[in-house]
Amino acid sequence: MIIDEEPRKRGTSHELGCDLSAISADELRHRITLLESEIERIKGEIGRKEAGRKAADSLFGPKV
Template structure:
Protein backbone atom coordinates (compact mmCIF):
# COMPACT_ATOMS: atom_id res chain seq x y z
CA UNK A 1 0.00 0.00 0.00
CA UNK A 2 1.30 3.40 -0.97
CA UNK A 3 1.43 6.55 1.10
CA UNK A 4 -0.65 8.25 -1.60
CA UNK A 5 -3.55 5.76 -1.62
CA UNK A 6 -5.61 8.12 0.55
CA UNK A 7 -5.45 10.77 -2.20
CA UNK A 8 -7.24 8.59 -4.73
CA UNK A 9 -10.93 9.26 -5.27
CA UNK A 10 -13.11 6.70 -3.58
CA UNK A 11 -15.26 4.51 -5.80
CA UNK A 12 -18.99 4.95 -5.64
CA UNK A 13 -20.70 1.90 -4.20
CA UNK A 14 -22.14 -0.28 -6.92
CA UNK A 15 -25.47 -1.92 -6.38
CA UNK A 16 -26.07 -5.26 -8.00
CA UNK A 17 -29.73 -6.20 -8.37
CA UNK A 18 -30.50 -9.18 -6.14
CA UNK A 19 -27.38 -8.91 -3.99
CA UNK A 20 -27.39 -9.90 -0.32
CA UNK A 21 -28.51 -6.84 1.63
CA UNK A 22 -28.02 -8.37 5.07
CA UNK A 23 -24.35 -7.39 5.06
CA UNK A 24 -25.09 -3.67 4.64
CA UNK A 25 -25.60 -1.17 7.44
CA UNK A 26 -28.64 1.11 7.60
CA UNK A 27 -26.45 4.01 6.38
CA UNK A 28 -25.17 1.97 3.45
CA UNK A 29 -28.73 1.02 2.54
CA UNK A 30 -29.75 4.68 2.63
CA UNK A 31 -26.83 5.59 0.36
CA UNK A 32 -27.82 2.90 -2.11
CA UNK A 33 -31.46 4.00 -2.05
CA UNK A 34 -30.40 7.58 -2.82
CA UNK A 35 -28.08 6.38 -5.58
CA UNK A 36 -30.84 4.28 -7.14
CA UNK A 37 -33.35 7.16 -6.94
CA UNK A 38 -30.89 9.37 -8.81
CA UNK A 39 -30.40 6.66 -11.42
CA UNK A 40 -34.17 6.25 -11.83
CA UNK A 41 -34.52 10.01 -12.38
CA UNK A 42 -31.73 9.89 -14.98
CA UNK A 43 -33.40 6.97 -16.77
CA UNK A 44 -36.80 8.67 -16.76
CA UNK A 45 -35.29 11.87 -18.17
CA UNK A 46 -33.63 9.92 -20.98
CA UNK A 47 -36.87 8.08 -21.72
CA UNK A 48 -38.70 11.42 -21.91
CA UNK A 49 -36.05 12.74 -24.32
CA UNK A 50 -36.40 9.70 -26.53
CA UNK A 51 -40.19 9.90 -26.50
CA UNK A 52 -40.02 13.57 -27.49
CA UNK A 53 -37.60 12.77 -30.31
CA UNK A 54 -39.85 9.97 -31.53
CA UNK A 55 -42.89 12.27 -31.49
CA UNK A 56 -40.99 14.92 -33.45
CA UNK A 57 -39.93 12.35 -36.05
CA UNK A 58 -43.46 10.99 -36.38
CA UNK A 59 -44.85 14.52 -36.92
CA UNK A 60 -42.18 15.25 -39.53
CA UNK A 61 -42.83 12.11 -41.55
CA UNK A 62 -46.64 12.47 -41.39
CA UNK A 63 -46.49 15.90 -43.02
Template sequence: MEMFDEEIKKPKAHEVGMPIDTLSVDELRERIGLLEAEIVRLKAGIEARGATRKAADAAFKF
Protein backbone atom coordinates in the same frame (compact mmCIF):
# COMPACT_ATOMS: atom_id res chain seq x y z
CA MET B 1 -4.97 -14.13 12.56
CA GLU B 2 -4.13 -12.57 9.25
CA MET B 3 -7.82 -12.88 8.27
CA PHE B 4 -8.79 -10.30 10.91
CA ASP B 5 -6.21 -7.82 9.67
CA GLU B 6 -7.69 -7.70 6.19
CA GLU B 7 -10.29 -5.05 5.51
CA ILE B 8 -13.66 -6.39 4.40
CA LYS B 9 -14.34 -4.90 0.99
CA LYS B 10 -17.92 -4.01 0.13
CA PRO B 11 -19.00 -3.38 -3.44
CA LYS B 12 -19.29 0.31 -4.35
CA ALA B 13 -22.24 -0.20 -6.70
CA HIS B 14 -25.53 -1.82 -5.96
CA GLU B 15 -26.56 -4.87 -7.94
CA VAL B 16 -30.20 -5.91 -8.00
CA GLY B 17 -30.66 -8.96 -5.80
CA MET B 18 -27.33 -8.67 -4.03
CA PRO B 19 -27.17 -9.68 -0.36
CA ILE B 20 -27.73 -6.69 1.93
CA ASP B 21 -27.46 -8.32 5.34
CA THR B 22 -23.90 -7.05 5.89
CA LEU B 23 -24.72 -3.42 5.03
CA SER B 24 -25.25 -0.78 7.70
CA VAL B 25 -28.32 1.44 7.83
CA ASP B 26 -26.25 4.32 6.44
CA GLU B 27 -25.02 2.16 3.57
CA LEU B 28 -28.58 1.06 2.82
CA ARG B 29 -29.74 4.69 2.78
CA GLU B 30 -26.86 5.60 0.47
CA ARG B 31 -27.82 2.83 -1.93
CA ILE B 32 -31.46 3.92 -1.87
CA GLY B 33 -30.30 7.42 -2.84
CA LEU B 34 -28.22 6.02 -5.69
CA LEU B 35 -31.14 3.94 -6.94
CA GLU B 36 -33.58 6.87 -6.71
CA ALA B 37 -31.15 9.02 -8.72
CA GLU B 38 -30.88 6.24 -11.30
CA ILE B 39 -34.68 6.05 -11.57
CA VAL B 40 -34.81 9.80 -12.28
CA ARG B 41 -32.11 9.39 -14.94
CA LEU B 42 -33.94 6.48 -16.59
CA LYS B 43 -37.25 8.37 -16.62
CA ALA B 44 -35.51 11.34 -18.26
CA GLY B 45 -34.18 8.96 -20.92
CA ILE B 46 -37.70 7.69 -21.59
CA GLU B 47 -39.00 11.24 -21.95
CA ALA B 48 -36.14 12.20 -24.26
CA ARG B 49 -36.87 9.26 -26.51
CA GLY B 50 -40.54 10.16 -26.56
CA ALA B 51 -39.70 13.72 -27.60
CA THR B 52 -37.38 12.44 -30.33
CA ARG B 53 -40.09 10.14 -31.64
CA LYS B 54 -42.68 12.94 -31.69
CA ALA B 55 -40.24 15.14 -33.61
CA ALA B 56 -39.57 12.35 -36.11
CA ASP B 57 -43.29 11.65 -36.53
CA ALA B 58 -43.96 15.35 -37.15
CA ALA B 59 -41.11 15.57 -39.69
CA PHE B 60 -42.41 12.65 -41.74
CA LYS B 61 -46.07 13.67 -41.84
CA PHE B 62 -47.07 15.11 -45.14
Protein backbone atom coordinates in the same frame (compact mmCIF):
# COMPACT_ATOMS: atom_id res chain seq x y z
CA MET C 1 4.63 1.74 14.22
CA ILE C 2 0.95 2.64 13.84
CA ILE C 3 -0.49 2.84 10.36
CA ASP C 4 -3.39 5.22 9.85
CA GLU C 5 -6.24 3.54 8.10
CA GLU C 6 -8.07 5.38 5.38
CA PRO C 7 -11.79 5.85 5.96
CA ARG C 8 -13.91 3.18 4.35
CA LYS C 9 -15.04 4.23 0.89
CA ARG C 10 -18.62 3.56 -0.07
CA GLY C 11 -19.28 1.53 -3.15
CA THR C 12 -21.04 3.36 -5.92
CA SER C 13 -22.78 0.36 -7.40
CA HIS C 14 -25.56 -1.94 -6.42
CA GLU C 15 -26.24 -5.38 -7.79
CA LEU C 16 -29.91 -6.24 -8.06
CA GLY C 17 -30.83 -9.18 -5.86
CA CYS C 18 -27.63 -9.06 -3.81
CA ASP C 19 -27.58 -10.13 -0.15
CA LEU C 20 -28.38 -7.11 2.01
CA SER C 21 -27.96 -8.73 5.43
CA ALA C 22 -24.31 -7.67 5.90
CA ILE C 23 -24.88 -4.05 4.82
CA SER C 24 -25.43 -1.34 7.43
CA ALA C 25 -28.61 0.73 7.52
CA ASP C 26 -26.56 3.83 6.63
CA GLU C 27 -25.10 2.12 3.57
CA LEU C 28 -28.57 0.92 2.52
CA ARG C 29 -29.86 4.51 2.74
CA HIS C 30 -26.91 5.62 0.61
CA ARG C 31 -27.74 2.96 -1.99
CA ILE C 32 -31.37 4.09 -2.06
CA THR C 33 -30.20 7.65 -2.77
CA LEU C 34 -27.97 6.43 -5.61
CA LEU C 35 -30.74 4.28 -7.08
CA GLU C 36 -33.30 7.11 -6.89
CA SER C 37 -30.87 9.39 -8.73
CA GLU C 38 -30.36 6.73 -11.38
CA ILE C 39 -34.13 6.28 -11.78
CA GLU C 40 -34.52 10.03 -12.39
CA ARG C 41 -31.68 9.96 -14.91
CA ILE C 42 -33.32 7.06 -16.77
CA LYS C 43 -36.73 8.75 -16.73
CA GLY C 44 -35.15 11.89 -18.21
CA GLU C 45 -33.61 9.85 -21.01
CA ILE C 46 -36.95 8.16 -21.70
CA GLY C 47 -38.54 11.61 -21.96
CA ARG C 48 -35.89 12.77 -24.42
CA LYS C 49 -36.27 9.65 -26.56
CA GLU C 50 -40.07 9.93 -26.59
CA ALA C 51 -39.86 13.61 -27.55
CA GLY C 52 -37.49 12.74 -30.40
CA ARG C 53 -39.79 9.97 -31.57
CA LYS C 54 -42.80 12.28 -31.44
CA ALA C 55 -40.95 14.93 -33.46
CA ALA C 56 -39.92 12.33 -36.06
CA ASP C 57 -43.46 10.95 -36.25
CA SER C 58 -44.88 14.42 -36.81
CA LEU C 59 -42.38 15.04 -39.58
CA PHE C 60 -42.34 11.66 -41.29
CA GLY C 61 -45.57 10.02 -40.08
CA PRO C 62 -48.56 9.41 -42.30
CA LYS C 63 -50.54 12.53 -43.17
CA VAL C 64 -54.18 11.68 -42.48
